[in-house]
Amino acid sequence: MNELIKKLVEAYGPSGFEDGMRDLIRPEIEAYADEISVDALGNLIAVKKGSGGGLKVMIAAHMDEIGVMVTHITQDGFLRFTNIGGVLPHNLMGSRVQFANGVIGVISSDRLEDRSKIHPLTKFFIDVGASSPDDCPVGVGDAAGFIRPFLAQGKRLTAKAMDDRIGCVVAIETLKRLKTTPHDVYFAFTVQEEVGVRGAMTAANHLDPDVGIALDVTLTGDVPEARPMAISLGQGAAIKVKDSGMIAHAGLVRLMKQRAEAAQISYQLEVLDGGSTDARSMQIANGGTAAGCISIPCRYVHSQSETVDADDVESCIKLLVEILANPINL
Amino acid sequence: MDTFKLLQTLTETAAPSGREQQIAQVITELWEPYVDSLSIDRVGSLIAVKNGRAPAPRPRLLLAAHMDEIGLMVRQVVEHAGNGFLRVTNVGGVDIRQIYAQLVTVHGRKDLHGVMASLPPHMLPDERSDKPFGYEDLVIDLGLSMAEVQANVSVGDFVSFRQPLRKLQGKRVSGKALDNRASVAAVTVCLEYLQGRAHDWDVVAVATVQEETRLLGAYTSAFAQRPSAAVAIDVTFGKGPGANDENAFELGGGPTIDIGPNVHPGMYQALQDAADALEMSVNTATHARYSGTDAFGLQIAREGIPTGLVGIPLRYMHTMVESVDMKDVERTGRLLGELIVRLDAKFIDTITAAMMEADKS
Amino acid sequence: MNELLKNLTEAVGVSSNEKEVRLLIRDLIANYVDEWHVDALGNLLALKKGTGASPLRVLVDAHMDEVGLMITDIDSNGTLKFEGVGGFNDRTLLGKVVQVGPKKITGVIGARPVHLLEANQRNSVVKIDAMRIDIGAKNKDAASGKVKVGEFAAFVTEYEELGVTAVGKAFDDRAGCAALVELLRARPYPFDLYASFSVQEEVGLRGAEVAAYGINPDVALVLECTPAYDLPNENDVSSNVALGKGPSIYVMDRVTIQDPRLVGHITRTAVANGIPFQIRQPGGGGTNTAVIQRTRGGIPAATIAVPGRHAHTPTMIINLEDYANVIKLAEATLRSLTPDVIKRN
Structure with a gap:
């Protein structure tokens, strides 16, 4: 199974x-x-x-x-995004996401002055390696899911x-x-x-x-x-x-x-x-x-x-x- | 039936949302003499039909x-020094500020009486010491050992508040669950009023389930019954301590007839006309958006249902000392009865046509 | 001057009180549709029969209602207490002119003068319950003769064109209504086209839900007016949509994921016809698509919107080329709509 x-x-x-x-x-x-x-x-x-x-x-x-959807591409090619379902911001740093066309992005955030707070999604971005909206391989409205390999350790199953x-x-x-x-x-x-x-x-x-x-x-x-x-x-x-x-x-x-x-x-x-x-x-x-x-x-x-x-x-x-x-x- | 006795029977039966079987049985017995059929639907609403005298198929009014x-539910059974206590969560919009030191009944393997308790404020964490008790502070104390509690109670058992109906001055009464047994009583008065009075329409009286959590019975019964029109009956704010603006109404000043987006203007007018015919004192309550009642669900069943809303003024809503004036309960019943007597074959066509007639200015 | 937009936006139709708009639209479409009727909530539902070439039943929806106010009480000094009907930014109301009740009595919205406030209150937003509508009545009796509790009040703005743009109230969603009127006035479509001019969108998408249930279409298209935030902003953020960049296409909002097959069909149609379009920023907001999509066994639905600046204020601005392109795109989308578009594996 x-x-x-x-x-x-x-x-x-x-x-x-x-x-x-x-x-x-x-x-x-x-x-x-x-x-x-x-x-x-x-x-x-x-x-x-x-x-x-x-x-x-x-x-x-x-x-x-749950997943994310692109809302804006900055002049430098970073993607701002919104949540699809109950995405928790404190789980996001360093996450990887994949778009339907196979493009993979990593998630990081703006410089956070106060690290004791949980920041809203608007502070986070996805980096897909683009440098401008023109060379960005995904567009506003594209959806991505998280990626992480399945782990079975004894009876405990993690994914x-x-x-x-x-x-x-x-x-x-x-x-x-x-x-x-x-x-x-x-x-x-x-x-x-x-x-x-x-x-x-x-x-x-x-x-x-x-x-x-x-x-x-x-x-x-x-x-x-x-x-x-x-x-x-x-x-x-x-x-x-x-x-x-x-x-x-x-x-x-x-x-x-x-x-x-x-x-x-x-x-x-x-x-x-x-x-x-x-x-x-x-x-x-x-x-x-x-x-x-x-x-x-x-x-x-x-x-x-x-x-x-x-x-x-x-x-x-x-x-x-x-x-x-x-x-x-x- | 004597209105006090009626309200007493209704309010002293426990029925937290999702556990309405017992109250449905009580209401069945109350309504049986007045209606032609009674049934329980898939989610537990009680459906009573009183046939009209017009030739079938008759239009149907759903009440x-x-x-x-509102009530509580057991979330956890916890032990302290050999005794058993219950952690709970709310069922519906419980006002948590006032449940400390209330009497409760836990509906376990058998009914158990208990009290809502908490450590005193000085023994709570600092940040909570000046706040109302929260569900993390409160426990139900059944006065029993852990073994006795475990033998009788499990996670998921319902808890109801326990408070007998009491007479106040005049015709005012106070107790728990008058929201919304006062309205169930009014529907009972209405069915009584219709005995020996001719009416063309069928009356579908529904005691709905799970209103306090999600208006479940309103949505589903209106879908299944497909009435031609509907009226929701619920309590509204009574004027009293802290409630004195235009959204609160004198106890004993008569029912409210409500207006706003959840209400069809033709139903509002028909209820006003019925009140005029009875020379009954009524008030208009406004809801600029959401009425917070079954009317919200009834109105948008299937292709839409012309819906009206009647309110019984009530003080201290969602506490165990909710108070109403029995005159308002009786008046509400007569108002509904008169509305039904006055409904004729052309009613729906008339209120629909009015939607396309220019307002006179 | 676009008379259709002028007449529609100047008409009053606060949620659940849409009669004036309903009557106006009925007169505008009566000669171009085969049937119309009004339902239990007040939706105006019309059928424009097709050529018979396609078996589809297609619904196009635009909501008639606008945000406004409801009178809840009359003070002893003759001023009117009110509540908002639909969503408001509290900063919108103070010092605005409104028309009250079926007689359209003029009123103005006032509050305690700024001079009389404590220093720390001067910078705070005035809450709705601290404001009153003043119709000039000298006391409660005088006001009661003119206005009844439960009546509605709407903004007053005369429609005006500023070159390629236009100023007015209630473009949300009379621009959609106007576009839908134009679609009904066009030649017949391959399929039966059902139009719902729906009520109570601003108070919870209530009208479209029962309209869609009654019509039971195979596909639905919603015509809306969506907020454009294309104002000076030093941050590199989305403006949701911008005026002049064409019809806005919804992908996802707070309550709906638009049908991806229809979104694809709309964008392909735009490209094929050389019509500009923009993808609206996903995330917030919501349209009647939400309730239509989850009616009965599910109805594939999508939204095309006219970008509108300053939504839910008396002073909205739209671009008339965007508006014309919404009509063009909606018509082209409909005429090229076949059952294949919504076929699934």
Whole structure:
């Protein structure tokens, strides 16, 4: 599975520019899906038909990652940029980014008088080796993603874009392992999550599922001086109860807990104070969806060293398979 | 039904956003005698339909009053000297300045009573010693050992505030969750008002979920029900300590009929006309932008829904001593009832045509 | 003198109170469209039938509303208290002239005279709740006879041309409305063209959301007026867009990533037709594209905008060549739009 993770996390796919991600994921799922389609915003949707008597279930894992976009080219050929999604300025110094055309840039900042402060993005620039707007190989409006090689050290897996390519991996593996299900399951590899859970919104509007389950990373409380939170790496799949964007469907939370307990899958309950997932969009789509989320605990989210635990990933896959293989009564 | 009893039944039932099953059951019992059908939708909103007398297909008016209340959720179970305490986070817009030393109920494996507590200011870090207590300072004390707490409580359990409804002077009452059970009570009064009165339109009374967090029930119920028009009922600021400008209204001075971008001018006028017909004292509340109510979600469902907004003046919003005048609750119910009685087959065409008639100057 | 821009910008249409603009546009387009109607929020929706050559349904949107004020109370001295409708820089309002209510009563915005302020207050921005509109009424009763709480007030600026540029209020987005009127007056397109003159953009993109839901198009194009900051600036920073450099094309803003296929189609069309264009600085702002794009199953959408200096003030300036080129580019974009443009692998 590490090979698949490496392939997905190292690929280019800032929000809005996920074409390449679709091309990578499609061959992984083609043999296991009954139908595959791409919708108007670019969500890749794989359907596994149910044996009957079940519900319509949408699974959402987002393909996009945070990135940057050029806003201005200075007279000296440096690029000013804005964020695509939740880019954290204090993670930027010395980062490398890559544009769709392969050009690589390094990020640095203006001279900072006060190094104790976190400075806004407007203080940073990208150097692609140009000396003027005329010889600059990229233009205003071009998007770039971060680059960083995948690292597997024991059970700990570290990469950029683990958020949420690891969710895509959970979805792909679930699709592969799910032999039969009573439900019509729509695996949606969504776009534009990082900029406001947009892809999942249109996919859910279109699919109109009864139940929606997002697969995404969540924060942990297990590092030095962390914001207190009862989630730790290696302690199992996180079943979301609430985040700052939604409160999960109580019946769905109950069902997830029951399935985990029945199959002896380790799990933790998640109450997240910051952030939200595609479940937020699914919940409010159309006449409403019973929505929840299985989260993969992840340290250093939105840095280029997002770190998850392989056992947690495995627990998430097992839990999702258990949920989908059995009847869902809310 | 006696309005105090009604409000008491409604406010003393716990229903933090996302945990509305219990209040939905209470409201079901209250509304059952007055309506033709009742159901719970996919996200938990209660949908009650009272059929009109016009031949089908009839136009439908959706009344939305949210049934959820602000509350808390367990974020962490922590031990100190063998005792168990709970760290929490907010569900909806809790006013954190006033939750210290409140009574709470933790909805764990069973309901447990507890209190909101904190170390005293002099024992907090210096930079926090003169600030209101924050969620990093506050704990719920259940008076139980860690083992007892762990056996009954887990991360993700809901917590509600606990405060019985009390009578103040005159017809004023005070308690928790009057935002927005006062409006649920008003819809109940409205359904009662309609008994034995003829109305052409179907009435779809919805007790919506998760308004305090994201107006969830308004968006989804309006989408699913496809009403011809809608009215949201919510509380508005009552004149009182610190709230005396034009955006606050006398308790007992009647409901507000609201105007602004979230409201269709035809619905505003229809509500005014109903108030005139009842010779009811009402006030106009203005919202230059966002009304902060279910009306915001109702208005933009599907192709758009002509939406009105009615407010019940309430003091001390989002505290455990929210106060209203029961006369305003009763008036709001009658106002809605009168609006419904007056709706005819041409109503939507009339208010739409008015959008293309030049204003008289 | 461009009569269309003059009439449209001088009309009053504060968010949710767009009736005057709606009636004006209805009269301007009635003879050039096959159907029109007004919806529950007040959007004016029109259909111009196509030649039948293309199966697409295409929506073009421009918003009718402008930023303005809402009267919230009347003081005992007869002056009017108000709140902003839409986004304002607080520095904009003091000492400006407004027209209040359907009778367009003239008022002026005043506050405590600078002489009476403490030294440390003189350099601070006057907040909206410290200002009042004065219509000259001598007391509350006199004012109440003229103005009702809940009525709106708008800036007053007569449209004026300064050579190749023009000064006026509400170019955001009457310039877009005017361009859309011109598009409807052109010969039929290969496909059915739906126009939404939408309401309540300035208070949260509310009108376009329900318009797009109702029309359910395959593709949408939004015509806007976007802020140009091309004023003297010693720093090497972007001016967002600049006047005279042609239509501005959005790539990304605070709430939308424009459909890259449509952005490509628009820029290729501009190059092919020799129309100048500029890529608007990505980052801030937002247009109706945001809500159209996420309606129903998703609607590919993009924005073309007239650059406008001094947005959300009574004294905006646009370049009339930019405006003409927006019409030209939008029309060329539409006429060359085929289903292939939005086809996906």
